[in-house]
Amino acid sequence: MNIPSSMPPGVAFLSGQFTAENGIKKITRCGDLSGVFYDRAAWQAIPVDTPVYRVEMLRSPQGEGELFVGITHLQPGRVGDEFYMTRGHFHQRREQGEVYFGLRGTGLLLLQNEQGVARLEQISPGSVHIIPGFTAHRLINTGSEVLSALAVWPSVAGHDYAALAHGFALRVIEQDGKIQAKEVQHG
Numbered sequence: 712m713n714i715p716s717s718m719p720p721g722v723a724f725l726s727g728q729f730t731a732e733n734g735i736k737k738i739t740r741c742g743d744l745s746g747v748f749y750d751r752a753a754w755q756a757i758p759v760d761t762p763v764y765r766v767e768m769l770r771s772p773q774g775e776g777e778l779f780v781g782i783t784h785l786q787p788g789r790v791g792d793e794f795y796m797t798r799g800h801f802h803q804r805r806e807q808g809e810v811y812f813g814l815r816g817t818g819l820l821l822l823q824n825e826q827g828v829a830r831l832e833q834i835s836p837g838s839v840h841i842i843p844g845f846t847a848h849r850l851i852n853t854g855s856e857v858l859s860a861l862a863v864w865p866s867v868a869g870h871d872y873a874a875l876a877h878g879f880a881l882r883v884i885e886q887d888g889k890i891q892a893k894e895v896q897h898g
C-alpha cells in the first residue's frame with residue numbers, strides 16, 4: 712500500500728497473543744491467590760510459584776476517555792475440584808463497563824451485580840461479552856487448554872478487589888465428571 716498509514720498492534724488468533732512484543736506483562740501465581748479458592752488445603756498443596764494467569768497489556772495513554780487493551784491467558788487446572796480462575800473485581804469507578812472477547816480455549820465469565828446476583832456466560836473463540844457498569848467479573852477456565860480473552864476497558868476504571876474479598880456468590884467445580892455451578896451462602 713502506498714498511502715501514508717501505520718501498522719497497528721494485532722492479535723495472532725491461534726495463540727491468542729499480541730503480535731507486538733513491547734507490552735506490559737503481569738503473571739499471577741498460585742501463591743498470590745490466598746483466599747480465592749475455597750479448598751485451602753488443596754491450594755496450599757500447589758507450589759506457590761505455579762503460574763495461574765498472565766495479563767499482557769498494550770502501552771496506551773491514560774486519562775478520562777482513554778482505553779486500555781489487555782489479553783488474559785488463564786491456565787487450565789483446578790484447586791481441589793474448583794477450576795482455575797482470575798481473582799475477579801469490581802471497577803473502582805463502578806459505573807465503568809468493559810468488553811471481553813473470547814480468543815482461545817473455553818470457559819465461563821462470571822458476572823455479579825452489587826446486589827450479589829451472579830450469572831455465567833460461556834466464553835469461547837469469537838464470543839463477545841458486554842460487562843455493564845456496576846458488575847464484578849471473573850474468568851474461569853473449564854477447558855483443557857489455555858483460555859485467552861481480550862479485554863477493553865476505560866483507563867480510569869481502576870480495580871476494586873477488596874469488595875469481593877469474601878468471594879462471589881457462585882463457584883464452578885467439577886463434580887462427577889461434570890462442570891457444575893454451586894451457590895455459596897455467605898454470612
Ligand code: F6R
Pocket residue numbers: 766781783797798799800809848849850862864870
Ligand atoms: C481489566 C480486566 C482484566 C483483568 C484480568 C485479570 O479491568 O477485567 O484485564 O484485570 O483478567 O483479572 P483480575 O484483575 O481480576 O486479577
Ligand code: ZN
Pocket residue numbers: 800802809848864
Ligand atoms: Zn475489569
